[in-house]
Amino acid sequence: MKNILIGKYEFNSEEQAKDKILALGTEIEGEYTPDNIDSIVELGFLIITPGTYDPDGHEITPPVYSDKYSVDVLWYDKIKNPYGWATYQINVQGEGAHSFFGVPYQENKMP
């Protein structure tokens, strides 16, 4: 098995998250390629409380979003968080709001 770890992160803003992600990578032929990362999933501002709707689809109350920008990363051949990432790492119950297909978070959690 390859060494795969999942990290879940909450950044203070979308801009901060994108800067952190860009800082991970290198550029080949104009194509940005992150290093030691299999998948980055920007979950964005997660819904904390779903909206409510009437039977005809009209919104009664709008959804409430988190003020944190969430990112899940499937790290490849990496044994610890990159510099500047550990501060924003979170631990969640179960899979949290997002999972990687067939890669259980609790078994593959970035320490």
Added chain:
Amino acid sequence: MYIAIANAIYSSTLQGSGGGFPKACFGLDYNAITSDFTFTRNSFATRVNEFGLIETVTNLGSDLVQNGSFDELGSERVLNGDFENGENDWNFGGDWTLVNGTAEIQSSTQSYLRSDNDRVPLTVKTYKLQYEVITTNGSNLRLAGGSSAFGTITLDSSTVGVKTFYLTSNGTQAYLQINQNAFRGSIDNISLKQVDPNDDWILGSNWSIENNIATADGTQGYLTQTGTPPIGTSGTYKFEWTQEITSGTRFRIFPRNGNDSSQSGVTIVSGSTTGSGSFSTGGNCVGSGTFTAYIETTNGFSVKFLAESGNEGTIDNVSVVEVIEDDVPRIDYTGSTFDIPVLGDELVVNGDFATDTNWVKQSGWSIANGVATFDINDYVSGNTNIYQTCMVVGKEYVLTFDIVDYVQGTLQIASMNGSPQWSGNGTKTVKFIATQTRIFMNASVANNTILNIDNVSIKEVTAYTTTDKGAFLLEPISTNLAIYSEDASQGILSNCTVQSGFVSPSGSLNAYKLIEDNTNSIKLFRAVNNSSTTPDTSYSSSIFVKSDERTKVRVYGYHLANQYFYVDYDLTNNSYLNSGSSNAQVDGYSIEDIGDNGWKRITIIGQKTASYSWDVGVSPLNDNGDVTYLGDGTSGLYIWGAQLEELPYASSYIPTSGTTVTRAQESCLDGTVVANSDEGVLYWEGSSPTDSTVLISELSQGNITNAVRLYYQNGSDSRGAIRVSNVQTTINGGGTLDVTKKIAVVWGNNVVDFWVNGVKVNTDTYVGSIPEGVLTALNFAQVGGAADFIGRTKDLRVYCKALTDDELTELTTI
């Protein structure tokens, strides 16, 4: 393995289709993708398999369950069971005598035939006893006597033939001891073997192992095997078994650790059944069928079935395998036609009429000399069938048989609707739905029939497959934002309900029926997406639908009643009806058949200049195609597999059950080939849904200095190119790859040609030459891994010479 099946169809194509066609110096081999390339995908993924079913693709380890098919037998306990060594190892008591290599008894004196020299252990175990009755007076033997290891058990000896009994030893006596009872005759070939000889299974008092299955008798108890894997082991495991419920409703399974002491650390993650029941992660396994459960554990796992009181049935084919590796290439059969029946085991006994047994013969029929004969001259009265019971009403079968020595008349099958009327010699075949449990082969009296039949065979049609070779599928990272893709009961329902328990495109009973109410309204199901989406970006909203009473459907990307985009289709013929939007934009739509059972996948693509959380919506339409109509309270259609992705097309299905789920990016790199720098052909067959620039295939020297390329520019134009000392000569004009095309770039003598679907699209010249021996790197991407190919590859070849125009026409004609 599925890849092997696919490649058996495929591998013959590498040489080209004509005799003498030049041999490729590289050809894509579905079976060798992981050895010819570095293939990567660090997650599960799904595909449409060769039977048209959606399945998860993973790599599995070896089976951890011992004796999972319940067919293991111990060593032979009976010495000299065939009496080849006379009376050795036997005690011929009383009037038992050795006659012509058999044990015979012809008197009524109380006598015992006892196997003396390999005693039954003094433990309570199950044994399989077999013996052959050679001659008989029609009465039964028995096991009996104070030394009998099985107490007193009546044994069938009323007819000649091989007899089988499953017995439980009493643990106190050690002899196989046969008493003649009222039997007068002879027996031979006596065998006694322990069932489950290694005690792999722990049987509750209600469970027994007989006839290669484990059976529960209706009282309560467990069937257990520990250490599958042992305690302390971590991982994901696929747990599979077959069960048949004959009374009651269900069996249950449990998330038990490796020594069956606790449930701590063990989780039943998901599961399904192919049968007529259902599976829940709580462990309830309702109905008969093959069940699959995925187990995650940090402390081993034990197989543990519970048959509760009142539940009778059987368990078979139990396996637990580790999910070892996710990097399994997918050969996908989306779009294939599934019309080749897959047949089960032979159901007819004595179909070659070797003996006059097993068949019921009505007037005019006889069996002799290896055939069954109907002769009108032997007919007296009544029906004229020859038959045996071997079918289930409503299932599909294939019957084949031979008519031999035909004289006159006709034969038909009275177990189906619309049977052909056969006449003349030859092999006859028919596929049919059984209307009877018996196969009635009916000879016509009116036509004065005289004929023989032979080699009768009936096999159930268990599935349909395809002759298509499929395609090697490479996809980008994608996340299904619909958090309950299969559980429609978690959706938002307007003026409709959902009912569970219908066969889905995966073959499991986990599809839902969307049922309209009886109001004049829009009936709307929404699979919920709780993620806010990116403005000005195309999203695809897709779902599998199947018609029932409602045959027209609308599929949406749906946010609110005035914010959505949609497409309408007629499911009877896949015809487009309409599309539109409210405060949004439609970017595209599609419908495709999935398998052979009426399921379609409908996709609508759209966007908005604001951040909406698009749900996947479905509304049945009435026969006029109206979305607002007066429902009847019962009509509807089937739904399964909702998916909302940030892609301008729907990628392969990603199941979700409470969270968004991401399938990782696939890449296929580092292929090696020794190509000719001076001349050659790079040929590819396939399609691509992307709107990005991707390298379909690149043959290079391992950097970008010298290369031959096939690529797809901005999802709008496929192209061929040669790059010599960093100077690239490109030929445009291949067009889109929405549908499968065959394209080739040809180089040699400083001329480069580009062929598409049998036509030379264009030609150009190039300067210089690629150094000899440097074209050795073959990638489904640009060297270094940029611009990974996304799409379906049905063929990829490198030729080490420039083919002629005639050869290229033949190679690339679609």
